[in-house]
Amino acid sequence: MQGIIIFTTIAFIIAVILVITNYSLNKEDKRFAEVTNLLPGYNCGACGFAGCADMALNIIDNGVELKRCKPMKEEQYKHLKDYLDSHGINYK
Numbered sequence: 001m002q003g004i005i006i007f008t009t010i011a012f013i014i015a016v017i018l019v020i021t022n023y024s025l026n027k028e029d030k031r032f033a034e035v036t037n038l039l040p041g042y043n044c045g046a047c048g049f050a051g052c053a054d055m056a057l058n059i060i061d062n063g064v065e066l067k068r069c070k071p072m073k074e075e076q077y078k079h080l081k082d083y084l085d086s087h088g089i090n091y092k
Helices: 002-025 030-038 052-062 074-086
Strands: none
Touching: 030 052, 030 074
16 A cells, blocks of 8 residues: 555656646747737748748747748738837847
């Protein structure tokens, strides 16, 4: 009986450690989803990237020029620029 209690306690402690580690290592960058949603979503590749998701990643990580997105309308450009400015993301 004591073995079952000890084993259950150890398993519970290990499970808690795994959950905390998983949560801390796999944080999703919400900026990526927001920037992707602010782009037109055509995935045309006119910017030189594989699609809008790739361009969003490069905007956040490398600060690529926003005007590379050819089909983006001026209103979308302003919304994207405002979002990047409010979140302290550098861009060209």
